[in-house]
Amino acid sequence: MATSNLKQTLGDLNKESFISLLTKIIGESKFLQNNPPELIPEEDRVIKHVLDCLLPYSTTTGGPLIVNHVTYFPGRGNLIVEYPGTQPGKILSFVGMHMDVVTANPNDWDFDPFSLSIDGDKLRGRGTTDCLGHVALVTELMKRLAETKPKLELTVVAVFIANEENSAISGVGVDALVKDGLLDKLKGGPLFWIDTADKQPCIGTGGMIPWKLQVTGKLFHSGLPHKAINALELGMEALKEIQLRFYKDFPPHPDEQVYGFATPSTMKPTQWNYPGGGINQIPGECTISGDVRLTPFYK
Structure with a gap:
């Protein structure tokens, strides 16, 4: 079927149906936050709403x-x-529409992040662009294909995935699907990764590599610092050297401007943990965690 004919057959997005589905999905976002071990998402809460839309058009119902x-x-x-x-x-x-979200503290928001609200032409709530809005949009596309039944040479596949926002737990989402060969047939044609946290197409992005630095010093009373090895200071010094070497090895690349990358490759800490103790104790250990965002122009 010609592209123009397909567009005419599918028609415009049913905004009422889209908003109704997105409202239900965003309403689950409190339980979709991904930050183990405290917050483990329950992606089946989203799948329930998606199946409510699509099962009436499945092969099990004709x-x-x-x-x-x-x-x-x-x-x-x-x-x-x-x-x-x-x-x-x-x-x-279409792959990558993930059903987990990053954490949100309602005290830091001007509106409830765990429910959909509309402000003019803006849809507001945790996950509207990353990535629950994409989940709802692709669901509406598959529903419309099933309703209109156009004759297409291509098989159209949508893969909604779990566990995209955090890699602390593996074997849950797309990594497990790939390992089991469930996505092998997708290699036969174009694959669009539908997970850009913005409102326009994205043709390239930086890969994400999580890292963790465990530092061991020597615990002692802060009144006698010469008998201690301050793990916090040791970690800061080590991280400074690591970052200096990283930015020397991966400086801004000229192609990043050509393709509209907002930032070059980066390496930075995002979390800092230590066992706790009194303010008059020099900590003997700590853990620094963060990520590397590497643009695709480096191997």
Whole structure:
């Protein structure tokens, strides 16, 4: 089917249906925060709403959609939805619509982050752009394909995933799907990763590498600092040297401006932990954690 004909067949986005679904999904976002061990998301809360929209059009009810709910950890599922085409092997896929979110402290927000609100033409709430809005949008696309039933040569696949925002726990989301070969057939055609935290297409992004630096010093009373090795100071000095070497090895790349990258490659701390103790104690250990964001122009 020609692109123009397909657009005409699918029509415009049903805004009322989209807003209704997004309202339900954002309403679950308090339980989708991903920061183990304190906060472990329950992605099946989202899948329930997606299935409510799509199961009436699935093959189990006489519809065209092939729906596969894949779970590796209780309450933390992934969802693969297919609209079959007419030509075997031809495929187009949308992957990366993740159902977990980063944490949000309501005290830091001017509105409730865990419910959808509308301010003019703005949709507000945790996950509207990263990535629950994408979940709702692609759900509406698959629903519309099932409703209109256009004859496409390409099979269209949507892969909704768990556990994108944190790598402390593995074997839950897309890594497990790849390991089990469930995404192998997607290699036969274009794959669009639908997870840009913005409102326009993104043709390139920086990869994320988490890191952790464990520092061991010597605990002692702060009145006798010469008998201690301050783990906090030791960690700061070590991290300073590591960062200096990183930015020497991975300086801003000229292609970053060509492709509109907002920042060059970065390495920075984002979390700092130590066992605790009195203010008059020099800590003997601490852990610094952070990430590396590396633009794709470096190997």
